[in-house]
Amino acid sequence: MLLLAVCFPISAMSQTAAMSPAMMAQFKKLPKAEQQRLMKQYGLKASDLKKQSAKDKSMTDSDAEEYLDDESEQQETQVEDTGEKKAERFGLNLFKRKQNLSLENVPVPDSYIVGPGDQLLLQVFGKESLTEELTVERNGAVSIPDIGAFPVSGLTFAQTRQLLSDKIKSQMLGVEVALSMAELRTITVFVAGEVNNPGSYAVPAMATVSSVLTLSKGISDIGSLRQIQINRDGEIIGHFDVYDLLLHGDASGDIPVQQGDVILVKPVAGLVEVVGEVVRPAIYEIKPGETVAQLLEMAGGAKPGAFTQNAIVERVNKQNVRDLLNLDLTTAEGLQVQARAGDVLRLGATSPRFENEVVVAGAVVRPGKYAWKQGMRVNSLLQSFWSDLHTTADLDYALLVREVSYGGEIRVFQFDLAEAINNPLSTDNMQLQPRDQILVFHHEDKAYERQDLNEFFRKKAEKAGWFDEESILKFQKAREENGSADVKQQDGLVLQIESLADQAFELILEQKKATQLFSETRQWANEEKWLMAEFQSFLDKALTDPETLAKTVHLRRSELLFGVLEKLRSGKNALNGQRIVYVSGEVKVSGDYPLVENGSVKGLIAAAGGLKGSAFMDRAELTRAYIEADSGDMQVKHISFSLRNVIAGKANQALQARDKLNIFAIPNWNIERQVRLTGMVRFPGVYTIVPGEKLSNVLNRAGGLKPDAFAEGAVFTRLQTRQRESEQIQKLSQQLRADIAARSLTPDGAGVAPQEAMAMIAEIEKVKPVGRLVVDINAIQQADEGADIVAEHGDELFVPPMNTAISVVGEVQHASSHRYRKELLIDDYLALAGGVRKRADADRVYIIRADGSVYVPQSSQWFAVSEQGLKPGDTVVVPLDTEFKDSMTLWTQVTQIFYQSAVALAAINSF
Numbered sequence: 001m002l003l004l005a006v007c008f009p010i011s012a013m014s015q016t017a018a019m020s021p022a023m024m025a026q027f028k029k030l031p032k033a034e035q036q037r038l039m040k041q042y043g044l045k046a047s048d049l050k051k052q053s054a055k056d057k058s059m060t061d062s063d064a065e066e067y068l069d070d071e072s073e074q075q076e077t078q079v080e081d082t083g084e085k086k087a088e089r090f091g092l093n094l095f096k097r098k099q100n101l102s103l104e105n106v107p108v109p110d111s112y113i114v115g116p117g118d119q120l121l122l123q124v125f126g127k128e129s130l131t132e133e134l135t136v137e138r139n140g141a142v143s144i145p146d147i148g149a150f151p152v153s154g155l156t157f158a159q160t161r162q163l164l165s166d167k168i169k170s171q172m173l174g175v176e177v178a179l180s181m182a183e184l185r186t187i188t189v190f191v192a193g194e195v196n197n198p199g200s201y202a203v204p205a206m207a208t209v210s211s212v213l214t215l216s217k218g219i220s221d222i223g224s225l226r227q228i229q230i231n232r233d234g235e236i237i238g239h240f241d242v243y244d245l246l247l248h249g250d251a252s253g254d255i256p257v258q259q260g261d262v263i264l265v266k267p268v269a270g271l272v273e274v275v276g277e278v279v280r281p282a283i284y285e286i287k288p289g290e291t292v293a294q295l296l297e298m299a300g301g302a303k304p305g306a307f308t309q310n311a312i313v314e315r316v317n318k319q320n321v322r323d324l325l326n327l328d329l330t331t332a333e334g335l336q337v338q339a340r341a342g343d344v345l346r347l348g349a350t351s352p353r354f355e356n357e358v359v360v361a362g363a364v365v366r367p368g369k370y371a372w373k374q375g376m377r378v379n380s381l382l383q384s385f386w387s388d389l390h391t392t393a394d395l396d397y398a399l400l401v402r403e404v405s406y407g408g409e410i411r412v413f414q415f416d417l418a419e420a421i422n423n424p425l426s427t428d429n430m431q432l433q434p435r436d437q438i439l440v441f442h443h444e445d446k447a448y449e450r451q452d453l454n455e456f457f458r459k460k461a462e463k464a465g466w467f468d469e470e471s472i473l474k475f476q477k478a479r480e481e482n483g484s485a486d487v488k489q490q491d492g493l494v495l496q497i498e499s500l501a502d503q504a505f506e507l508i509l510e511q512k513k514a515t516q517l518f519s520e521t522r523q524w525a526n527e528e529k530w531l532m533a534e535f536q537s538f539l540d541k542a543l544t545d546p547e548t549l550a551k552t553v554h555l556r557r558s559e560l561l562f563g564v565l566e567k568l569r570s571g572k573n574a575l576n577g578q579r580i581v582y583v584s585g586e587v588k589v590s591g592d593y594p595l596v597e598n599g600s601v602k603g604l605i606a607a608a609g610g611l612k613g614s615a616f617m618d619r620a621e622l623t624r625a626y627i628e629a630d631s632g633d634m635q636v637k638h639i640s641f642s643l644r645n646v647i648a649g650k651a652n653q654a655l656q657a658r659d660k661l662n663i664f665a666i667p668n669w670n671i672e673r674q675v676r677l678t679g680m681v682r683f684p685g686v687y688t689i690v691p692g693e694k695l696s697n698v699l700n701r702a703g704g705l706k707p708d709a710f711a712e713g714a715v716f717t718r719l720q721t722r723q724r725e726s727e728q729i730q731k732l733s734q735q736l737r738a739d740i741a742a743r744s745l746t747p748d749g750a751g752v753a754p755q756e757a758m759a760m761i762a763e764i765e766k767v768k769p770v771g772r773l774v775v776d777i778n779a780i781q782q783a784d785e786g787a788d789i790v791a792e793h794g795d796e797l798f799v800p801p802m803n804t805a806i807s808v809v810g811e812v813q814h815a816s817s818h819r820y821r822k823e824l825l826i827d828d829y830l831a832l833a834g835g836v837r838k839r840a841d842a843d844r845v846y847i848i849r850a851d852g853s854v855y856v857p858q859s860s861q862w863f864a865v866s867e868q869g870l871k872p873g874d875t876v877v878v879p880l881d882t883e884f885k886d887s888m889t890l891w892t893q894v895t896q897i898f899y900q901s902a903v904a905l906a907a908i909n910s911f
Helices: 002-007 010-016 021-029 032-041 046-053 061-077 157-171 209-215 242-248 292-298 417-422 450-464 469-482 497-516 526-540 546-554 562-569 571-575 601-607 643-648 695-701 719-744 755-766 777-781 826-832 890-909
Strands: 119-126 130-135 141-144 148-151 175-183 186-193 199-204 223-232 235-240 262-267 271-276 282-285 311-316 322-327 344-347 357-362 368-371 393-403 410-415 437-442 486-488 494-496 580-585 591-594 615-627 634-641 660-665 674-679 685-688 715-717 796-799 805-810 816-819 846-848 875-878
Touching (some): 119 157, 130 141, 141 157, 186 209, 199 209, 209 223, 209 262, 223 242, 223 282, 242 292, 271 292, 292 344, 368 546, 393 601, 410 417, 410 601, 450 497, 450 546, 497 526, 562 591, 580 601, 601 643, 601 660, 615 643, 674 695, 719 755, 805 826, 816 826, 826 875
Parallel strands (some): 357 437, 580 660, 805 875
Antiparallel strands (some): 119 130, 119 175, 141 148, 186 199, 223 235, 311 322, 311 344, 357 368, 486 494, 674 685, 715 796, 805 816
């Protein structure tokens, strides 16, 4: 293909329908299938090649004819890409293939009848040598120089050889005679009836009926393959049934033709289609009286997986209406039913499910299907922790899923896997029944070699076209550079190649949640829809399909349970009250679980992977919904009980369908509350705090501030504040966009270009919130109750060194910092910065204190120095004139967000 593309541009070829000799030579070297594909792709017809053969000697007329034959055959068998492949008629293509009827090198049998026009090669050796080419004359004789003429027409080749040998040896003593056929005579045969090209054909004398039919381009669609008649001198001398040759290897009907023979192909009498689980589904021609057994033999017989007990025959009845007939092909009665023209015989497949099977799935070494036998128990399949289970297997919790009705109703049994293996006499070593499913889970919600499952879905995604080779290379390069595992697709969705299975299950759960809320919370991208569908199909087939079953070892607990829970939510299982329970709180794997037979709180805790260390043992709560007998209304009640007694076996709290178990946490259990102190504190570091501890106490534990600490410039950040700031920035961005859109619709906004405004919004969205909270460190150190605050987990306090600079930013000629001088006024610092710009709003100048607070000077204090005037570490901000811009008052808030964040980050980074 690459060689062809280099040799010549195919697109140009399709337009000119001409190739150079070199191009044609390269084209002929390609495989036939590739040639036909290129001809189809670029609109090059075989007729074009034939026309070019007159100009280019690299392709003969016979080559072009071969392409024409292939093209016509391809057109006949071509089907629509979107439709089903149409059934082909068996044996019809036999005579459409190009065959070479040159018989020059074919051995001549002794039974060949010699006739006028044949050329014989005579060799005499011994005392005398003679080589002579003899031609059978029209009178049927051959003439040998110096010996005589001998009639041979009508004799077989063996008789001719013996005759000439005897004659020559009688006249020439001490010689041996060898006779061979040089060239065969050409005879004329007429082909009539239902063939593609009827007419008279000149063929070699050894040609048979099948070879002559090949020259006529084969039998037409309405021609019979089984009613081919050979006429000679007005009499029928033979019948040729192609099926005898194709199905039984019987070529007795394919007799040699003679001069003047007529081959007559009759119209087809009856066709029957065989589809389904047979070796060779196709359309077959039948003769009157042939049975279904013979028809099945034509189709190669039924496949091993065919359901022969209930084959279906579609047949037109006497009322000229299609009818169905069920046949049991395992009985002689069903096989002896006679086939009729127009019948369609369908053989379905047997069920892929096994009657006597037991399925083992999950955290086992050999997940799969096993043969059930009477008396089989759990330890018959799982006998050893080391050889049958993975080290990650949960030995305290396993499930047995059992079908209790043919309608798909199931019951779930829970057992202790370790007890079943160690103690064969225990009740946990349950006796198995046919079609039971044993589910073994990993510890908590872990998985085994999860990367194999992700690789499985990655290959599926790549095959589906979501990940091309270029994307994979980009992903690998990004991962090498910065550990990124993201690959962006064409519609903007970001899929993580190394966690496709995890994403798929999360998307399924998100979709189910959205459906339950009767509202779609988002638009699913194409890749997400594909991934959800693929993983949903994978989970649905997890316990039935052998390939998928082998991969259940990689599934987590919630994923392996997915199919069981879906069954419990549907069909007859749902009518019985959805036997599902829910556990939340201080368990290792919270979520939905099947309600097992005789289910209890203790068993549900085992199903959830056990309790966390933070579980409160003295009290747990069970929420139960029930229908009140008198009113029929749904009621809810809460049942409190001692979890300690349940675990110890002193109490048994039974479960009912739809129960919700909540395990509480020990109050103040989480001691991982930490505060970070950095900068100019005596002992900087991370300090663990207790609930309610004040920031002043943490400072005292850190030894207080150093002498050169700048307490007024301390930066205190909090996680909750950072989150709120992020939300405020998002709201502000949305509000600004709305204002810009509204202004563009007003008459006075027609001349306002929104590009600058949109650029400012983009900058706002890039701002990372700091989460700074204004605190008075000096007052906190002095144990001022009004200034002190309660420390929270994630708080950070940074105390910078002494700062004696005043910064001027905003709409000034040169934003800069200057040494603090008590005698200088705000106007002096603005002058040091080169003065304000034309777009500055000089009436709204404000000051950001070093502690993060904002001070707006009053008009009476503008040129005065007071206690609330400039202080060391302050930042003077000259805002943009919003009236000059476009009358949007929100710009003031925008600039304040920028400068406050910048001041805080500058303080932290300067240390």
